[in-house]
Amino acid sequence: MQNRSIKNGIYDSVIFLRQFVLPASLILLLGACGDDYREKLANRGSHARPVELILNEVGRPIPSILERQQELHRDNGQEPQTLDPHLAEGLPAAHILRDLFEGLTAESPDGRIVPGAAFRWNISRDGKTYTFYLRRDAYWSNGDPVTAEDFVYGLRRSADPATASKYAQVLLPIENAAEVLAGDLPPSELGVTAMDEFTLQISMRDPTPYFLALLSHSSTYPVHRASVQEHGSAFSRPGNLVSNGAYVLSEWVIRSRIELVKNKNYWDAEHVILEKVNYYPFEDQSTALKRFRAGKLHWTSEVPNNQFKWLQEHYPDELVISPWLGSYYFGFNLEREPFIENLGLRKALMLALDRDLLTEKVTQFGELPSFTLVPPGIRDYISPVPEWAEWTQAEREKEARRLYAMAGYSEENPLEFEIRYSAGEYNKKMALAAASLWKQVLGVQATLLNEESKVFLQNKQQKIVTQVFQAGWISDYADPYSFLNLFRTGHGRNDYGYSNSLYDALLDEVAAERIPSIRRRLMFETERLLLSDVPFIPLYTYVTKRMVNPRLKGWQSNVMDHHYSKHMFFLKAASDEAPATTAETRVVETEEQNSRIPGSAQEMTVPGEGDDVILAEDDAETAEAGQAQGLDLPPDEKETDVSNENMLPEAVTDDGTTPEDLLE
């Protein structure tokens, strides 16, 4: 439903560029002074090792280990299209808005839903009434209190057709939202009521188990009514923007820099350590990398493709790779020959692709080979693994050849079709590799067709010219329904022409089901049915890959790739404690670095939710608390109270998906 596109198009204009730039820079790097350079950087202190992390009783770092200057330089990939939370779309805006605003719920460093502007909430038994209790100590950056009225105003503004919000569909589970969006009802009819100054009630159309996660999305943020009414569409500019998050907008030089400073009026300001956060829109990943290497950036949005080996070798501590909530796959057009009603043939093509080879040789960044639609990493959900996932590749290919022959194709009469993809280096490499594997294993004659992204989208949707096409999905909220719903009959993004009444009925059941365990089982069955029909070819799970300064801590890798600056802080460089590093010790240090896995930052034990958090005392309690704060609400309780009293962190968040695992 509310998902964003996979922005392969971003790279379109530089594909050709990379092919020249990379070799050129690599030659220089190899030839020139790679090691000298690292030494120089170590001396400069910008990439120096941090001191050991010591946390106090509320899970924040003790002051003596903190760097004096707490200013973050963060690459944001692109210019945000807007900082109006209700018009925002795309990742760049979302990253900044998470720092500027706070929704009813927020996220912990590891991506769990935690209380935000609301410190606790009740959900009625039928799941259709949410009551939120707002913090009484929450203030806007200008000192006004954050009240339930602000949320009512914000949600109504977001749904108002006059606002023309693209992401207002996030609000659709709310009662009357669809009618308000369509202009049939006035925004005041939206199912949102301020019970008193600090109590907000939201009535739902359907019980939506992932609704709490949606409430951390920018379309549901409150806005400061007085300043919106005073400044109109210019309210999101520096000087005008009044926000309720941990930071305030202080400067915006379009396409150069967006500067945020700490919001002194934020309710949890005493635990916000970074004083200043700068966001830069580096569209070219090699530029961002060079700036990172020069010590001028602490965090990049991505890393250049093809540089994995080099980065892993030279920046093992800086390179951070972790699974992302997104799947990459090929779709079949089931309304067109030769794939219409031809399950065996589709299966043959699916089996013939060696996913290990594709992820190792083509994507190269530790992407996980995938056999299902829903990517791993969603709490409490494990996809049904098809039988063939357990086979060896040789067995799969054997079966593929059998099915291929059964479908009536052979060497003399090979299958011919087109693979269509959206312009982009990754997509092209993937399509090329798949075509050659198909040729090698089955003798298939596949031709490649590269299309500009909007043309591709249109062709895909019309289902007239497509046969096999590149597809992918990255979800905004961690719920399998977001993926499964794509294959519903008549869904706008059902580019496959997949239509199965049983599948649709199962989806309806999932949508109406409120008991988590039953819902989970239903989704499992739904996905299993989908996989057995083979309307698509699963290929791999996306990863996020970026460079992070090793002294920047407080954040953790999470499948959502949401990282709040308020959790982060800089540690002192270790060399400050023990100056005069000699050449010998540096060698030892380097060896130690190489033995570490990339991105060790995510192994930290930072609970990171300020003073609401007490360190866990025993495992049982932790597990219990983990359940209480998750989205799963035990059905037999009349009112489920999720307050911050039982908000306990998981002591050590090791979900077993270290980058090393992914890379092996």
Added chain:
Amino acid sequence: MIQDSSMARHMLWRLLGLIPTLLMLITVAFFLMRVAPGGPFDSEMLLPAEIEANLNAKYHLDESLLQQYFRYISQVAVLDFGPSIQYKDWTVNELIGQGMRVSLTIGLAAMVLAFVVGTLLGIIAALRQNTRADYLLMGVAMLGISIPNFVIAPILILLLAVYAGWLPAGGWDWSIASMVLPVVTLSLPVTAYIARLTRGSMIEVMHSNFIRSARAKGLPERVVIRRHALRPALLPVISFLGPATAGMISGSVIIERIFSIPGLGSYFVQGALNRDYTLVMGVVIFYGVLIILLNFLVDMVYAWFNPKVRYDETS
């Protein structure tokens, strides 16, 4: 006197000619942009019909194409390019205003650099024709022309920014340091081109009759070059300047991207890819005016430089 007034009349005509040219440009660009498949709100995330309707209504995309066209023309007539569909917090006027300052700064700085260095090198090479200095300079110039700047840029960044740490590795803050690399990179191929152009025409001029007469009069070589050879030798360079300047200001897309500079170029490219109709139209019109004006300017300078070209008969 007669000549001056006809010159002024000619200038006036040329300026008036700008209006139909621009109108044509706007019309063609407007409809071409709409012919391209897809729209500004298409993305992998599909919009519910009611939301798409709200968006279309907000940007008047629900009206007929002709209605939209006339609406746009009447807006442009009062120099209002409308709101950007992509960058929602800014109007196209603001975006172009900001981008223009950056692009003009880089483009003009690079042009001045290229002109000064290029002519200087060209003259030196011409005067030392067929010596080692000539071969070396022209060899380097040939390299400068043939190596694209998206290769030179990362090399310069690596050497001067990453290894040496003297200059920033991209980014833009209006400091001289952040301008050096992009300006130099942008000017290199043009410098090389101007150097070769100058050399060629200088050699030709040095072999012409009037130079021989000047020498025969016993003028010192320095005076011969400065007073007699330079002006005619620079003529081809002057006529190259117009398109080259326009090209530098408008064509620095790759440089802007590599150095992460907030100029106009990427509005053009990204705007087109995103189907940000208003932004693309704004940039097209801006470039159109710029190119027409620059060519106009060059013609004027050319006439002033070259007595053979006067505009008595035209108009």
